[in-house]
Amino acid sequence: MRRALTIAASLLALASAAPATAQDVAITNATVATGDGSEPVEGATVIVRGGKIVAAGTGIAVPAGMQVLDGSDTWVTPGIFATVTSLGLWDVGAVSESNDTRAGDSPFSAALDVAPVVNPSSQHILVHRSAGITRAATVTLPASSIFGGQGAMIDLGADPNAVTRPRAFQVVALGEYGGRLAGGSRAATHTLLRNALREAGSYGDDARIPGRSTRGEIRTGDDMPIDPRMTGRDTDRADDVLLTRFDAAALVPVLRGEQPLYVYVERASDIRSTLALTREFPNLDLVLVGASEGWLVASEIAAANVPVIADGLDDLPQNFEELGSTQSNIGRMVKAGVRVAINAAAMENPRNLNQYAGNLVALTRIPGADGLSWGQAFAAISSVPAAISGMGGKAGVLAPGATGDLVIWDGDPLEVGSVPVKVFIDGIEQPLDSHQSRLRERYRDLDLSDLPKAYDW
Structure with a gap:
């Protein structure tokens, strides 16, 4: 499985985006699975505007002035x-x-x-x-x-x-x-x-x-x-x-x-x-x-x-x-x-x-x-x-008019080692941190200075 080593740089422009507002963005050159039962397509584009999916697939022109992310070596799917x-x-x-x-x-x-x-x-x-x-x-x-x-x-x-x-x-x-x-x-x-x-x-x-x-x-x-x-x-x-x-x-x-x-x-x-x-x-x-x-x-x-x-x-x-x-x-x-x-x-x-x-x-x-x-x-x-669940055509699919729920993965999402790089809900980029991730980061380098106060000697 190929790892998306360059995805962080590709998405740097979105890293500081406020999650309260839907983002208009085009993701290009990605392997895209639309979620409708069809097989994934390489070199495809997904366009999100106003919190909705506008288009997904190949041969799609990116609107002028829209922010473009290079999705090379990544997969894009609905949530x-x-x-x-x-x-x-x-x-x-x-x-x-x-x-x-x-x-x-x-x-x-x-x-x-x-x-x-x-x-x-x-x-x-x-x-x-x-x-x-x-x-x-x-x-x-x-x-x-x-x-x-x-x-x-x-x-x-x-x-x-x-x-x-x-x-x-x-x-x-x-x-x-x-x-x-x-x-x-x-x-x-x-x-x-x-x-x-x-x-x-x-x-x-x-x-x-x-x-x-x-x-x-x-x-x-x-x-x-x-x-x-x-x-x-x-x-x-x-x-x-x-x-x-x-x-x-x-x-x-x-x-x-x-x-x-x-x-x-x-x-x-x-x-x-x-x-x-x-x-x-x-x-x-x-x-x-x-x-x-x-x-x-x-x-x-x-x-x-x-x-x-x-x-x-x-x-x-x-x-x-x-x-x-x-x-x-x-x-x-x-x-x-x-x-x-x-x-x-x-x-x-x-x-x-x-x-x-x-x-x-x-x-x-x-x-x-x-x-x-x-x-x-x-x-x-x-x-x-x-x-x-009563949301047919509105969620779980990358189709025009569907909610802007999509996930950018660093590899095939059905491979156990692949993880999401970015998650959007209603076109809004979501934070991916949690108590688990913060604990991981705290103890990743085993630096004793990161230990809780109870461990002071």
Whole structure:
């Protein structure tokens, strides 16, 4: 792999640029991958203006007066789009006060909304931004119920406004995980899910409209109902309901198909049961998450036109519902026509997504295995997850009108040794430092004068 030894000089003009303003810039002579599934092109140009991609490819004329960067020996790609993460929700995993990824003691489940608690200054956001991730979907894990709550779309820019779309999707756990939460059996999981969706349906068409009600609930200006029982008023709501009013209201857009339902599921038979939900609830907008045995039912998933967010490194069964695990899972689903995004096995560490994609490219060289081409693999961590997340054509791709999210790499981004040199989000160059990088620099030369005060003798 060629190292971009001259990239620092080429980008010196941008080094002091203020990150608060979008930059108009053309990067020339680079190897460019647009993220749409096509293969990389050498000697190409990318033009960014006003925070948007203007053009990307070969034979592109650079507008007069625009700042030009020589991208020789570098690669330019759209930013990586990470799905189903916990970015911005925790600082130290073992310190519960700093960890907002689970709400096991909460009276609410589906109503949980991560948007107000995302911390744009989290070191995990800084570390992943320096790894080339520019946008992500973040969400809490199911804990008090099979429902995990409403996830948000975020960007990893160095500004205080990380959330770009709150309440973007709902998550629910089926399979072994959901069975444990529902009472110890998959049977309880499916009963609880169907009951919850029916409660949401009986909650009323006006469940989220401020000031309107036909069922006696009181409404506030934030479009969420207040339980009449909290105000001393009577209600005609059945006594045997299992959801709070907030949870029922949160599931109304799921039932209507206005909010995607991300379903954690692994086993082939559980995937079939999940797909069958649309016969009873035809408006559900399903997304399968995990799907370790998806290759066994790939034709059925494709026929249902349901996208999949699959773990990139599943190769051996960790439990009984993953007995059919294989690294060929994603390749076989894609070959069957399923739209698949690569997910990190650990929600808190998606910075390895490009490594997982590279593994799938290498898999094509193994007889009998099914991997992905380079273009397909990079699309599975850029344009495909962006499309699944409702940002198709707007993120994860270098195309006219798309957000100016791009990464300049010092080599092939699917090679494990390549790292980002520059990262732009909405056309704004981002800082790449973090607590990790500062520690690295502090102790790089082992100069004792850099040691903390506690080490003075």
